[in-house]
Amino acid sequence: MLNLEGVHAYYGYIHALKGVSLKVEEGSIVTLLGANGAGKTTILKVISGVLKASSGSVTFLDHDISKLAPEKVVSEGIVQAPEGRQIFPELTVIENLQVGAYTRRDKKNIKSSYQIVFDYFPILKERQDQLAGTLSGGEQQMLAIGRALMAKPKVLLLDEPSLGLAPLIVKDIFKIIQEINAQGTTVFLVEQNANQALAISDYAYVLETGKITVEGKASEIKEDPKVLQAYLGGH
Amino acid sequence: MAVLKVDNLSISFGGLKAIDSLSFEVEEKAIYGLIGPNGAGKTTVFNCISRFYTPDEGDIIFNNDIDLQKYRVHDVVKVGLVRTFQNVELFKSMTVLENIIIGQHSNTKGGILAQGLYLPKVRKEEKRIREKALGIMDFLGIRGIEHYPVAGQPYGVMKLIEIGRALMTDPKLLLLDEPAAGMNSKETEALTDLIRRIRDEYDMTIVLVEHDMSLVMNACERICVINFGAKIAEGTPAEIQDHPGVQEAYLGEEASADA
Amino acid sequence: MVAFLQNIIAGLETGSLYALAALGLVLIFRTSGVINFAQGEMAMFSSFIALTLFQHNMPYPVAFIGAILFAVALGYIVERVFIRPASKANLVSKMIITLGLIMIFSGLATAIFGTDSYFFRKAITADNLNAGGVIIQPNALFIIAITLLIMGILFYIIKKTMVGIAIRATAQNEKTAKLMGISVSKIYSMSWIIATVLGAIAGVLIAPTTNISTAMMMDVHLKSFIAAVLGGFGSFIGPVFGGFSIGVFDNLVGYYISLKWKTVIVYGLLILILIFKPTGLFGKSYRKKV
Amino acid sequence: DSEDASSDTNDAENNTENVDNENNSEDASENNAEVEEDIELAQGVTDSSIKIGSVGAQSGVFAAIGTPYYAGMDAYFNTINDQGGVNGRTIDLIKIDDEFMPDKAVSAMEELVYDEEVFAIVGQLGTPGVMATMNTVQDEGIPSVYFGGGAKEFTEAGENFFPVQPNYYYEGKLMSKFAVEELDAENIVVIYRNDDVGIDGLEGFKEGLNELGTGTVSEELAVNAADTDFTVQIQKAKEADPDVVILYGLLGETSGLLKEIEKVDFNVDMITTYSNADASFLAIASQGAPNVIKNLHVMGWVDATEESIAPLATAMEEYFPDAPLNAYTMAGWVAAETFVAGLEAAGDNLSWDGYISAMNDLTFTEGLAPEISYEDGSREGVTHMALSKVVQDDEGNFMFEQMTDFMEFE
Amino acid sequence: MNLLKNKAVQYTILAFVVALIPLLLDINRSTLTLWNMVIIYAIIAIGFNILLGYAGQISLGHAAFMGLGAYIAANLTGNLELPFLLSLVLSGLIPMVIGLILGLVALRLEGHYLAIATLGFGVAIQQVFKEWTAFTNGFSGVRADNPVIFGLEISEREHYFILGMIILLLLVLFAHYLLKSKTGRALLAMRDSEHAAQAMGVSLFKYKLIAFAASAFYAGIAGGLFMHLIRFTEPNAWGITLSLNLLAMVVIGGLATIGGSIIGAGFIVMVPEFIKDIEFLASIKSFATIFTGFAMIFVIMFFPHGIARIGTQIKIALLNRRNSRVDKGKGGAPNGRSKG
């Protein structure tokens, strides 16, 4: 459903993506692994249209989205919870969630979506009128994920969702991702927590300094010695 | 000997009691872990110690006789206490080297006039701190990027730069807030090692907040667990892992260091 | 007592002019963080349109609406042509653009409309009311009412509507706002249009007080900044309250203390208030998370 | 203060001679040696032309004054030039815009005096600019005729300065005489613009009362140029229950004050300054205060009857058909007229000394302005003024009607 | 190390070369007056850049400090008959003390609140200039003589230009070294992140005050030089227009660059003059104002980081071009990183 083909991208003259091709099938969970600075976030930026690919194509449901403005990409149904949370610090928790639902047409159902998010992250309910900027790091992370869920996207892009979350919640996060996926949302996941990410994924890619070096079924990648060695620590 | 003594600390934001009569002590040369669920108040504790927040109640005693309440935020480094930030806070418009050099701010000699006239003593100072900073970069293994802007450095590198900047202040006590966030297990392992080396080679005490249990359990000698701002357990890594309250509130049933 | 009340009433009227002018300023600020120094010049331009229509024997409401329609176009053009292309520039640089706009608009106004001053009529010309010696102009009540109405509408939009939240989100983090599907450029266009319209309304209502000329808004505009800051940029009630306060205060200081030192005293007081309330009288401050 | 000025003037005279000599030799080499005369021409003068300069705001807020003012000046010079100039010399006016900034005025003045080498400065506009360039003009001794401003300092600036417009101090004095003698005032409130204009006017007014030995100022009320709310001034004025209120301000605040007076129905005689003696003022002020405007009197120094203004009107029609004809246009016209009167008096003796001494002997009565005289070193400019009153004609138009003769303070 | 690569040496050589131009070439007195004004505005702009560009603190009231410097210079050399150089130093030092007071206010305020508070400060001080006639002689203004240094009267513009150049050079060097060492780093750190700066021992209190004091000092010196160049001043000159122009100078030239301040000053003083000289525009009324406005906007749009950074901007643009061409071929782009 989402397709990258030979994508190159630059920051100024730093060549961050050097011909990346990947596919995200409808209804699947796809994980992208890679070391610090490999270019994972850059890929998400290119998909969302924040950074324009200098060459190559990005297609969604068989049409080109590489020239679309970020907000248009969102209305196509591709939404991301960006790296570094990027919550709106001077909006309250509830208002942040509301912004998440900005593109939704089914305004009536938004109320029930709040409920879903609050069920996933009860602490957000307690904090709903607090300014988001004063939340703890982990609470902000939950808010960023919750906000993306509010959009009811076709494809959800998650950039290191477990970052800064307590172990208990990390487990929940992966469960939540599976649940969302089960309800029909396709998920493209960037994670450092490779074990758990691969455990719930269908397919995975490994990115090294701007190039895809390994790809395959998640279950196979998990056993790939190269990956084991580089990303899965002493297992 | 306790290098840091937090005694009966409390602080509230509006109606929310973020820290609730919390006490703990950190022994000299220890690597001490402060863990707890999201929103438990860990960062807030750091903010109180480093004087960004003024607690409603309680004392924070550093080095036996220094009452930190009497110091202003920017004076805290002068007594040998320094922190990093949960969300990296680097000086974006400056180069990597300049970011690290800032750490020596309080120890850099030379008044305004001397600097403006660039007297020999200022020149010498500049040379000294530059070399010191390069030494730290060597130690952290990030030499070679000193003249690049920090903006655009990979997240992990930024975390190291922040540690380097903190080391540059010649601290006795280093507070690290989630140093491993955003690192994969391999990188975390390296960081664990680095933290130990910092303690040993720079001869200091480290308190760290972290959610990555592999780092906490491997690096820390003692761990304090807080929830809703109050201490629920304290002990060695093994004790903490087996503590039922901690498992329930934080780790989950099958407590593990495998994450 | 009569003099005291007369000063208060007049202060409220003058203050509402500052407030009106401030609302547009605050709107742009709240959307994009830019202080639009050219807000006054743009309002002046719109007022000249109203004047020109009026001079061509159009009825007052037509002149008023003409000015508003012109403002819609002007706001759109300014945002598209001058502000948006500089989206990469930082906030201070954008403020410099608005300084450049001052020069362009005042120069153009001189070239097109000439340098003379012109009388312009009030919106409401009914007879003055006399309340025990205190004279109240119906027009003053009208202006105060309009100010409060606009304030209410803006307050409602910003606080309660999706568009309002989108505006605030855009102000705080443009990039992420886009990632949430907000068409940031539309939000900017819209807020410049609305702000310019507010400026036009302010200009047309202020004109009977200042006369219409290329310089008509200079002093009102300056006071409107002060009003916005005194009340706090963070709300719409703040600037209105700030405007009223300055209007009233100016008069009371002038009447009871000194006409000559009035300016120094009022500005001194502003600074003093800011020292104690650094985000304005209505600004909420909270402990910043570190 | 005045001692300083006179010693400066002496210096200036010495300088003048030097400069003259230099310039003459240059002129001699540049010009056709055909007309060999013994008169030493100053810089900027040839046999067929005289180059003069003016510095003043032509952009920004002050363009409101500068534009019509320079139109009036150009209209006069164009007329003269089309008639063949003065003694066969056409007049070439170079105007430089100083944007009302003193530093730009200085550089502009230097450009005129040293680079363009003009013969004289005519109608410099803007008090700050005049004050800032005063050193240069004093040092060089170049004649400077007419100032678009009425600061008292202009009258003491030196031999080569020829103010025309009445200064505000003097006007204030004369105003007091009119107030007392024509309007029988005893208790007077002065509302004055709190800047060089109003303060000079107020001081002059008080001095006038003092010399007349009658009448008291019961309230002195300052108005800032930035004010838009005049409640305080009018409330206080009303409380003083005066016989006459002096409105010593410019268009903006004066029309604002009138509106406020109208609002509270304050029925009192008022006098305002000559700066407002203009139809454009009346047009604005009368609409805001249609009732009380009839209590307004205005000082006037330009003898603007239909007949006297005819040449100006014709010239404007000819050269600037789209421009308005207002008090500023008249001022520009008078500036040119006065300068040319000096030229004619100097004849061919167009050295600076020649011009200055011709001016020193001059009493000029033919122009749009009343008598101007620099005899005996007087630098007061116009001292004859008249009081007019606002009246309404049968069609309801407001106009000024002269109610006294042109008279001096004495 | 190559001596010519040293910024200070470069500045010095440049200053000397420029200072000699009027002596070698025949330049109009009026043009030299403008050049002198460029120097004077450059001085205040450098100070202002320390405040805005380095410390990240905005002020819309700095004209007041320049005015203060001018009045002090006039009073000291005129009434008290102090020597010129001493009075010039004092016309910097006294505003500096007032600058400290404004700095104290700034400590509490941020962003736009600071901007407007300082604007209010500026307006209030200007009003004081108007009313405090004992010091300022009100609207009648004060005068000053040509400066006399060690018995030599400086009456020629060429000589004043040399004097100005020397003072500018000294102040440039002082700023350069100050900003290159501890203070400069602390200011930039404070601008980028107040929290992190504090954690590193940077006292916001101290450095905000330093920034305000330094900028007020530079402004005062500029005022003193203005006073002796123009030899007259009155209150209207020291209002918002100048403060806003100052802001424009610094931004147009380039925030946080010393050279940019000088370029910006040149831009704001000279561009309207150039435009006035364009014959075919002169038929448009108010054309100089309109086109200066366009010029300012043009610069910001195309050089958002200031004229002084055009070089870097072009370099990066060229590198980008080269790289995107490379990537059309095979993926062999250099792994270069930006510098500076």
Ligand SMILES: Nc1ncnc2c1ncn2[C@@H]1O[C@H](COP(=O)(O)OP(=O)(O)OP(=O)(O)O)[C@@H](O)[C@H]1O
């Ligand atoms: N704004 C930027 N300006 C310049 N270079 C950048 C910028 N953002 C990223 N880069 C560079 O691009 C490369 C890829 O960065 P990216 O953020 O995509 O990595 P990542 O795989 O997401 O890493 P991380 O695990 O740290 O999030 C890195 O070398 C980084 O330094």
Ligand SMILES: Nc1ncnc2c1ncn2[C@@H]1O[C@H](COP(=O)(O)OP(=O)(O)OP(=O)(O)O)[C@@H](O)[C@H]1O
């Ligand atoms: N300035 C503030 N204003 C209001 N509430 C605050 C503020 N700072 C912290 N809090 C609240 O206090 C609680 C503790 O926050 P803190 O940041 O200390 O948590 P933490 O233990 O560091 O959590 P995490 O692991 O998620 O970073 C949170 O619920 C947070 O919302």
Ligand SMILES: CC(C)C[C@H](N)C(=O)O
């Ligand atoms: C004035 C600004 C550039 C900096 C200010 N401290 C802020 O954070 O808003």
Ligand SMILES: [Mg+2]
């Ligand atoms: Mg990333």
Ligand SMILES: [Mg+2]
């Ligand atoms: Mg935390």
